[in-house]
Amino acid sequence: MDIINEIKKLKKENEAIILAHYYVNDELQEIADYVGDSFYLSKIAATTNAKQIIFAGVKFMGESAKILNYDKRVFLLDENATCAMAHMATVKRILEMKSKYENLAVVCYINSTMELKKYSDVCVTSANAIKIVSKLPNKNIFFIPDQNLGNYVKEQVKDKNIIVNDGFCPIHHEVKLDSVRKLKKQFPLAIVLAHPECKREILEEADFIGSTSMIIDAVNNYDNDEFIVLTENGVLYELRNKYPNKQFYEVREQMVCVDMKKNTIEKLYDVLVNETNEVKISIEDRNLALKPLEEMLRYAK
Ligand code: CIZ
Ligand code: SF4
Numbered sequence: 001m002d003i004i005n006e007i008k009k010l011k012k013e014n015e016a017i018i019l020a021h022y023y024v025n026d027e028l029q030e031i032a033d034y035v036g037d038s039f040y041l042s043k044i045a046a047t048t049n050a051k052q053i054i055f056a057g058v059k060f061m062g063e064s065a066k067i068l069n070y071d072k073r074v075f076l077l078d079e080n081a082t083c084a085m086a087h088m089a090t091v092k093r094i095l096e097m098k099s100k101y102e103n104l105a106v107v108c109y110i111n112s113t114m115e116l117k118k119y120s121d122v123c124v125t126s127a128n129a130i131k132i133v134s135k136l137p138n139k140n141i142f143f144i145p146d147q148n149l150g151n152y153v154k155e156q157v158k159d160k161n162i163i164v165n166d167g168f169c170p171i172h173h174e175v176k177l178d179s180v181r182k183l184k185k186q187f188p189l190a191i192v193l194a195h196p197e198c199k200r201e202i203l204e205e206a207d208f209i210g211s212t213s214m215i216i217d218a219v220n221n222y223d224n225d226e227f228i229v230l231t232e233n234g235v236l237y238e239l240r241n242k243y244p245n246k247q248f249y250e251v252r253e254q255m256v257c258v259d260m261k262k263n264t265i266e267k268l269y270d271v272l273v274n275e276t277n278e279v280k281i282s283i284e285d286r287n288l289a290l291k292p293l294e295e296m297l298r299y300a301k
Contacts, residue, residue, distance in 0.1 A: 022216075
């Protein structure tokens with residue numbers, strides 16, 4: 001059996017679209033109808049006419065697609081693919097902060113569980129966090145769950161009182177300063193592109209800081225032939241496709257999200273055949289979690 005042709009056939013029969021995040025395996029990015037970051041993919045999910053949305057990503061992405069387009073059937077390739085950072089904040093702390101500060105906006109990085117979104121005022125992604133936080137009418141901001149993106153936004157948006165939760169992405173947070181410096185020595189002409197989920201000491205080594213989509217676009221702005229890429233290594237697939245004449249380097253310890261890599265072609269085929277791993281959310285939860293996602297889409301316009 002040619003699994004790729006079977007997937008294409010089943011996708012048509014099911015009236016399904018396949019969405020893939022930049023961090024998943026190459027062959028999934030290749031077969032997907034849309035590849036992008038979570039902001040782009042959530043906009044596609046919100047407006048598609050397809051009957052089924054099949055998400056190669058992690059759980060919060062499938063949940064967000066279901067919340068934004070509740071009448072569609074949404075499927076994940078692996079129910080156990082979750083984002084470690086998504087769980088690194090608590091409703092208890094949100095409620096404490098709400099009672100402590102007047103006029104507080106809870107800003108929730110989209111890499112969060114649905115439970116956290118239900119108690120948040122607006123979602124952001126790494127592509128729009130600065131823009132949205134700047135536009136908010138509130139003086140006090142509680143940014144969850146990521147400390148690194150939160151602190152980066154805080155440095156950029158000076159006129160707000162931004163309190164940052166202490167979560168982190170294990171993949172980005174663990175990049176070693178020493179490996180980055182070694183790589184820079186080895187390739188002195190390389191431009192360093194870093195994701196804001198990296199620690200401050202790493203961001204200080206970077207020439208450009210931005211989300212995956214911003215990193216991909218940023219390459220256009222440089223004449224250099226070499227780039228050091230400090231984000232999950234799935235993004236190298238798009239970078240090498242888009243810029244075949246440029247060289248992209250990764251740190252020695254490699255940045256690999258094991259949850260993103262749980263998505264495979266075989267699981268995609270299985271979902272199309274057996275309709276497994278459907279995302280189910282109660283209407284009550286959906287309505288509560290919809291508000292911050294819709295606010296994100298409105299503010300980001
Ligand atoms: O927002 C996203 O999709 C994530 C998780 C990373 C990025 O920068 O695109
Ligand atoms: Fe979550 Fe980090 Fe994996 Fe992104 S790379 S999905 S933030 S654990």
